[in-house]
Amino acid sequence: MKTTEFSVPNIDYIVISGVPVRQSKFGDILDYPPQKLECLVATAIIENNYAITGVEIKFFRSLLGLSLADFGKFFELSDVAILKWERKRTPLDLIKQIVLHNFMGEKLGIKPRVYSLQAEIRQTPSRRKVIHLKSLSSKTKSVARKAADSRNHHGTATQYGSSS
DSSP states (O other): OOEEEEEETTEEEEEEEEEEEEEETTEEEESSOHHHHHHHHHHHHHHTTBOOOHHHHHHHHHHHTOOHHHHHHTTTOOHHHHHHHHHOOSOOOHHHHHHHHHHHHHHHTOOOSOOSTTOOOBOOOSSOEEEEGGGSOHHHHHHHHHHHHHHHHTTOOOOTTOOO
16 A cells, blocks of 8 residues: 655644555545544654644644634633734643643543643754654544544634634
C-alpha cells in the first residue's frame, strides 16, 4: 500500500508519516480522514508541551470550528483580542500558554502536562517531529477519532486561512 506524509499548513514541525493514499482520477488522495490527522497533530502539540503562537491558536480554533467571537467566549475575550493572539508570531506568555494547553487538552480529551507557572513550555522544535501513523497508540487514535467525530457532529469544517 502506498503511503505519504501529512502536516498542517504552517505547522510543519509535526508530521504524520505512513498515511495511506489511494489512486483517483485526479491523482493520489489521502485514504485516511483528514480531520483525524488534524486532531493527531493537535494532540502532539499539547502532549509535547510545545509553545503556542498565533499559528497554533488559529489551527486550534479552526479545528474546533469556532469563529473568533465564539473562541473568545471561552476566555471572556473579544474577537479582536483573539485576532491579536492569532497574529502573534512569538510564543504567548506563560499564563496564556497554560490556559490554552489545558483548554485544548480538555477539548481533545487528553490531560496536558502544563499545570503551573513552573511548567516547562518547550520551544517549537527546530527539526520536524515525525510520528508514524502505525506507531500511535490505540488511545491516541481513539482521542483523535472522538475529537473529529465531535467536530463533524456539530457540522464544522476546518478552513485554514480564514479569520472568521
